[in-house]
Amino acid sequence: MKVSGAVAVVTGAGGGIGAALGRRLVENGARVVVADLHADKVESTAHELCDLVPGSAVGLAVDVSETDGIRALVDLAERRFGPVDVYAANAGIGGGIGLETDDDSWQRIIDVNVLAHVRAARLLVPTWLERGRGQFVTTASAAGLLTQIGSPSYSVTKHAAVAFAEWLAITYGDQGILVSCLCPMGVNTDMLTGGADLDDPVARRAVQAVTDAGGVLEPLEVADAVMAAIESETFLVLPHPEVLTFWRRKSADYDRWLSSMRRYQASLS
Template identity: 60%
Template sequence: MQVAGKIAVVTGGGGGIGGALAARLVRDGARVVVADLDTDAAKGIAATISRDHPGAAVAVGADVSDIAQIEALIARAEAEFGPIDLYFANAGVAGPVGLGEDDLQWATTIDVNLRAHVRAARLLLPGWLERGEGYFVSTASAAGLLTQIGSAAYSVTKHAAVGFAEWLAVTYGDRGVRVSCLCPMGVETPLLRAGENSGDALGAAATRAVTSAGAVLTPDEVAEIVMAALEQERFLILPHPEVLDMYRRKGADYDRWLSGMRQYQQRLLDGAKS
């Protein structure tokens, strides 16, 4: 995959990994629709990109928990630039701490972290299959391969996002649809700090679980790694290579891994008390 001349949509593009991806795609010759729930943030990213690359980026305010808004986003991208070649399902939410307090918190997390991927794929696949090409990039998390201490909803939906990306790759990979799944650990974004800012000990442990497990990367560093992976059409994108070793240890002895994670969680909670 070479992105030069391609049309891309990046959800959650108003900052963080999404903003960095949008900027890097344009530098590599793509035209990009920057979509975000925060319309002003999306406009800011698109304006910054356009200073050096006039006409290469447009901003769209979109709530990807709403299928009608995903439909409108895809229609706007096609009207502005033409058929979409790459779709980055990057928007995400941290979800509630622990089990959450109600079903609405879970519903929102499921809608953004999973159903938005399913809905976008359902809308894009007919055109991609007709043309014989298309690229779906899912931003999941290392939590989708391992777990997320402190948040059941985040862990469950990220596991589901990985599973959906796998299914797309298996089902349509021989028909020209390429799929990659991004699973980073710590990246310096507001999402990373959501737990420690929650005022809840378990939420604070969620942030420390990530920041103490490996390096915290910048969004630009992650975007660089993603572009290299797309060129190789690699499914699993691991900005933190050590995640693969963790994943292998989990699969090799699940009970031992669960015991170790319980001990790790307790250390994090004990550290919060000291």
């Protein structure tokens, strides 16, 4: 898909990957609605984008785990810029550590990391089918292809996000709907350490597992990888190329991979 002239929605754009992706989109000629749960953060992002390219962006504070919030974003995009061409389901939250995570916390992360994608697709896909084009960009994680030491809810929901992206690509890929699925490892954002209790040894090991597995990238580096995938119509976006090597080892011998993961977990301080 050509980005120049496209209308995009980017969720979770109050900072990190979402804000960086918004920047790259407007720099390449797109007009963007940026969304976040926090009004001050998303307004700051929108102002920064408009400073780069006047009139290129508008921000809205909504909860994108709810259908009404997603509908408000789509309606705003249509009023200000036109029909949505690209929807980047980037909003995500971390999960609790271990089996102690309660049901309410499980439900919240499922709503944000998985069902927000489903609800967005329900709203957008029928219109995209009529128009014959549209692109859905899923921010998952390397945890969706491998796993996340420490957090079962993060691992499960990121696996589900990858699976839903695969399903969209299979079901609608021959009808003009493109899907890209982003699966990075460590990225220098608040999510990496901001929500972790580093005095908790389990939480500390979970963060260490990410930072030790590969280089920690800057959000703009990740956004560049996403932009390349949008332009080339590539499904799997791997800013950390070593993830593909890890995934191949996993799929080649599952039991050996599980054993190696247990040894790796035991080695973490």
